[in-house]
Amino acid sequence: MKRIYMDHSATTPTDPQVVDAMLPYFTEMFGNSSSLHSFGREAAEALSTARQQVAECIGALPEEIIFTSGGTESDNMALRGIVPYDSGKKHIITSVIEHPAVLNTCAFLESMGHEVTYVPVNTDGVVDIDKLEVSIRDNTVLISIMHANNEVGTIQPIREIAGIAKKNGVYFHTDAVQSVGKIPVNVDELGVDMLSISSHKIHGPKGAGALYVRKGTVIRPIVFGGNHEKGMRSGTENIPGIVGFGRAMTLAKQRLDEDSARMQQMRDSLISRVFDSISHVRLNGHPTQRLPNNVNLSFKYAEGESMLMLLDIKGIAVSTGSACSSKSLKASHVLSSLNIEDDYLHGSLRISLGRENTMEEIDYLVEVLQETILKLRAMSPLSGQ
Ligand SMILES: *Cc1c(COP(=O)(O)O)cnc(C)c1O
Numbered sequence: 001m002k003r004i005y006m007d008h009s010a011t012t013p014t015d016p017q018v019v020d021a022m023l024p025y026f027t028e029m030f031g032n033s034s035s036l037h038s039f040g041r042e043a044a045e046a047l048s049t050a051r052q053q054v055a056e057c058i059g060a061l062p063e064e065i066i067f068t069s070g071g072t073e074s075d076n077m078a079l080r081g082i083v084p085y086d087s088g089k090k091h092i093i094t095s096v097i098e099h100p101a102v103l104n105t106c107a108f109l110e111s112m113g114h115e116v117t118y119v120p121v122n123t124d125g126v127v128d129i130d131k132l133e134v135s136i137r138d139n140t141v142l143i144s145i146m147h148a149n150n151e152v153g154t155i156q157p158i159r160e161i162a163g164i165a166k167k168n169g170v171y172f173h174t175d176a177v178q179s180v181g182k183i184p185v186n187v188d189e190l191g192v193d194m195l196s197i198s199s200h201k202i203h204g205p206k207g208a209g210a211l212y213v214r215k216g217t218v219i220r221p222i223v224f225g226g227n228h229e230k231g232m233r234s235g236t237e238n239i240p241g242i243v244g245f246g247r248a249m250t251l252a253k254q255r256l257d258e259d260s261a262r263m264q265q266m267r268d269s270l271i272s273r274v275f276d277s278i279s280h281v282r283l284n285g286h287p288t289q290r291l292p293n294n295v296n297l298s299f300k301y302a303e304g305e306s307m308l309m310l311l312d313i314k315g316i317a318v319s320t321g322s323a324c325s326s327k328s329l330k331a332s333h334v335l336s337s338l339n340i341e342d343d344y345l346h347g348s349l350r351i352s353l354g355r356e357n358t359m360e361e362i363d364y365l366v367e368v369l370q371e372t373i374l375k376l377r378a379m380s381p382l383s384g385q
Pocket of ligand 1: 009010069070071072073075099101146148149150175177178198199200201207208209
């Protein structure tokens with residue numbers, strides 16, 4: 001059976017061009033970039049090229065890029081790195097719909113005695129800017145709001161929030177892991193001080209990523225050792241991974257207009273056909289301010305994990321916003337904060353498209369979805385059908 005992958009917000013296949021770029025760095029050019037001999041110099045050169053590639057793609061300077069192991073570490077570095085160790089209780093503002101890499105880091109900082117405000121979102125998943133602004137205090141050191149949400153795809157008004165942060169003398173970080181490669185990401189246009197990127201979400205290898213840190217933004221390292229990355233992130237660099245990440249960034253930038261137009265076309269076709277052919281369905285997230293590759297639907301009288309499993313049997317890989325444990329159904333923290341009617345909360349599917357998906361695959365998905373929903377509703381005691 002042909003398998004169809006539509007879970008690109010979870011991870012993406014590595015582009016063959018990226019793999020080609022990486023391969024020599026496992027074998028002939030395996031050097032440690034800190035070594036002074038020719039092997040080391042090759043690695044150092046590869047590192048420098050990748051740094052330029054990543055910087056250029058987001059309008060940054062190479063020296064503003066710190067390579068990390070991915071989005072999670074970048075988020076940790078931004079939040080834990082900006083809070084001084086020694087000068088009392090600090091305050092961070094974030095949103096209720098952030099990725100666990102931000103939320104759990106905030107929980108850790110709270111356990112260390114710092115304070116965090118979690119700003120709510122409206123029913124479309126857009127951060128409440130008025131509430132955000134009034135929550136700024138004298139000891140606020142950072143506002144961290146994600147560029148685009150990984151579950152419902154809502155794009156936040158980052159420029160506006162960054163402006164508020166700047167006006168109040170507070171640093172601003174954005175998790176751009178989902179937005180890079182799908183919408184334009186430029187650090188000056190967004191007005192951000194720090195920005196997280198992950199390689200494996202943009203057809204690069206897993207285990208690589210970066211934190212952009214604007215010149216003049218003082219953060220402290222969270223990993224100590226041999227002073228790699230100018231002391232900001234010690235540890236022998238993952239050269240093949242970083243080379244692949246640099247190549248993936250360049251490819252994503254080159255293909256951005258074409259890829260996002262194609263994905264958006266498939267997205268909109270999928271949404272309109274589902275609404276035309278299936279009753280009791282809602283679209284989660286903002287109707288227009290959303291990622292071109294994200295479709296998050298909720299179906300009444302159908303449970304998320306059952307739909308996921310039935311689609312998987314038909315070779316289609318998607319994800320759901322509710323996890324079915326033995327007794328209780330727990331909806332994701334993102335869906336729960338959108339104020340969705342209870343009836344719709346547990347029947348959600350996230351379909352995240354990628355550059356290799358086709359309109360024929362959308363046709364097949366719509367067909368399978370119709371059958372699946374009919375089947376589940378026929379078994380549901382609530383549906384009355
Ligand atoms: C996937 C993801 C991360 C984590 O990135 P990793 O590279 O897997 O650590 C962080 N934030 C968002 C929004 C993500 O989608």
